Amino acid sequence: MLVDYSKCTAAGQCLLAAPNVFDQSAENGTIVLLDEAPPESEYPRVLDAVNRCPASVISLANESGTTLR
Numbered sequence: 421m422l423v424d425y426s427k428c429t430a431a432g433q434c435l436l437a438a439p440n441v442f443d444q445s446a447e448n449g450t451i452v453l454l455d456e457a458p459p460e461s462e463y464p465r466v467l468d469a470v471n472r473c474p475a476s477v478i479s480l481a482n483e484s485g486t487t488l489r
């Protein structure tokens with residue numbers, strides 16, 4: 421899973437949906453991806469985060485092309 425930080429608006433919807441996977445920097449408010457390959461138990465929350473993201477910058481594919489679905 422990847423986040424295009426250059427297009428992230430730091431609205432925090434992903435953090436609300438999946439707090440075990442996303443965090444927000446206390447310093448500058450940018451989003452921090454805590455777990456690039458979350459366990460299957462997190463998939464529903466991660467998919468909710470993807471759907472909530474207003475900038476559509478969360479990709480479920482990792483660098484090797486593997487997706488969560």
Ligand code: SF4
Nearest residue numbers: 428429431432434473
């Ligand atoms: S929901 Fe999307 S745009 Fe908003 S902080 Fe998360 S990754 Fe960034």
